[in-house]
Amino acid sequence: MVKKASTHWLSDAEQATWRHYVTVSTVVSRMLDRELKEQHELSSEDYGILAMLSEAPDHQLRFRELGAALRLPKPFLTYRFQRLEQQGLVERRECGTDGRGAFAAVTEAGFDAIEAAAPTHVAGVRRFIFDHLDDQEMHLLGELMAKISAGIDADVCPTTTATGAEECSDG
Amino acid sequence: MVKKASTHWLSDAEQATWRHYVTVSTVVSRMLDRELKEQHELSSEDYGILAMLSEAPDHQLRFRELGAALRLPKPFLTYRFQRLEQQGLVERRECGTDGRGAFAAVTEAGFDAIEAAAPTHVAGVRRFIFDHLDDQEMHLLGELMAKISAGIDADVCPTTTATGAEECSDG
DNA sequence: ATCATCTAGTTCGATTTCGAACAACTAGTT
DNA sequence: AACTAGTTGTTCGAAATCGAACTAGATGAT
Numbered sequence A, B: 001m002v003k004k005a006s007t008h009w010l011s012d013a014e015q016a017t018w019r020h021y022v023t024v025s026t027v028v029s030r031m032l033d034r035e036l037k038e039q040h041e042l043s044s045e046d047y048g049i050l051a052m053l054s055e056a057p058d059h060q061l062r063f064r065e066l067g068a069a070l071r072l073p074k075p076f077l078t079y080r081f082q083r084l085e086q087q088g089l090v091e092r093r094e095c096g097t098d099g100r101g102a103f104a105a106v107t108e109a110g111f112d113a114i115e116a117a118a119p120t121h122v123a124g125v126r127r128f129i130f131d132h133l134d135d136q137e138m139h140l141l142g143e144l145m146a147k148i149s150a151g152i153d154a155d156v157c158p159t160t161t162a163t164g165a166e167e168c169s170d171g
Numbered sequence C: 001a002t003c004a005t006c007t008a009g010t011t012c013g014a015t016t017t018c019g020a021a022c023a024a025c026t027a028g029t030t
Numbered sequence D: 001a002a003c004t005a006g007t008t009g010t011t012c013g014a015a016a017t018c019g020a021a022c023t024a025g026a027t028g029a030t
Helices: A014-039 A044-055 A063-070 A074-086 A108-126 A137-156 B010-039 B042-057 B063-070 B072-085 B110-126 B137-157
Strands: A058-060 A090-094 A102-106 B060-062 B090-094 B102-106
Touching: A014 A044, A014 A108, A014 B010, A014 B110, A014 B137, A044 A058, A044 A063, A044 A074, A044 A090, A044 A102, A044 A108, A044 B060, A058 A063, A058 A108, A063 A074, A063 A102, A074 A090, A102 A108, A102 B060, A108 B137, A137 B010, A137 B110, B010 B042, B010 B110, B042 B063, B042 B072, B042 B090, B042 B102, B060 B063, B063 B072, B072 B090, B102 B110
Parallel strands: none
Antiparallel strands: A058 A102, A090 A102, B060 B102, B090 B102
16 A cells, blocks of 8 residues: 555655664664673763763763753763763762752763773764765765754754754753 | 864764764654653554564564564563563464464554554654655655665675565674 | 742652573484 | 584563652742
8 A cells, every 4th residue: 555645644755764764773873882882881872971071161061961962861861970970980070150950070081981982983883874875975964964953953942042952851 | 173084083074964863863762752652652662563563464473573674682572572462462373384483463453553653653753854854855864874774784794685684683 | 038930960660671591493414 | 313503582680761759959029
């Protein structure tokens, strides 16, 4: 049975696109996770946390910002951060201006850890994604993802200026 | 510091592409999961299982095939299937020709369940992805994903004819 | 100042996730 | 037949995941 192009079904082309997308996102995330965990004892969320903090001013961010940027549910960030803390890769810092919150900061050891893990991560991203695309296709993919991402942001929280991803996520 | 286009780093464009990709795949999967679970008590893996079985000849597949097609780790499929069994949406059937294995099959109730859930799922896929793309972009995305998916298959299991996804996944 | 309301992060607990080891069977070899 | 190797699916257990409820502090209104 051929699907109609109505609102209630996916067209055959959409269906095919969706299936390929699901396959890719499933396999890529699982593979990267596995490699990172096996070789560096880090989940890809851990990697994201360390990377984000490493690039932030003073190597620190409010938990709220970190969670929003990485789209991590709050309890999950708390849990992941604790694990990293136990490994000495991150630390908490008081926030003078807001007694509720705290800063999440990456330590020297955390810096070393992410530098050590980066090649694995980069190699994985290359091997699973970019190696299969030429330069033009890579740029195209970037544009499509940017567009979808922006669309979702506008959709989910229409009030935001859509500069980054500071809002929503959960709460 | 500007990243070199060497093998060991991602170029700025690759970096940007990758980040958008991660955002999209994180948000989309979480949102779809949430909607499906809230409205129909199904995880998106459950949905995949039911959909795959519904389309299969005799509405049944070997566990191996089902798992390979959906890229689900074996113990995970066993677990998920049990849940669906308890809900009466799927059932096991003996496999005459191979005493080790069994067929996974969808029941009438399972059929009804997926028909009920499909509109939610389709609406979500539309809202999160296709609504933000025009027709040409949708086709483009499909091609890119197909290419990546095929590349990964060839990469991970170079022996396969790459017709489908019958091999690998885990063991 | 007091109260209601909002926000930041944490704690709890039920469920999910999945690698490793396993039991049951098949297939191929001698 | 007996033995080895490979496959199918399950069990086990440790860890991850995350909604809901919570504590503590900020913010705004009266």
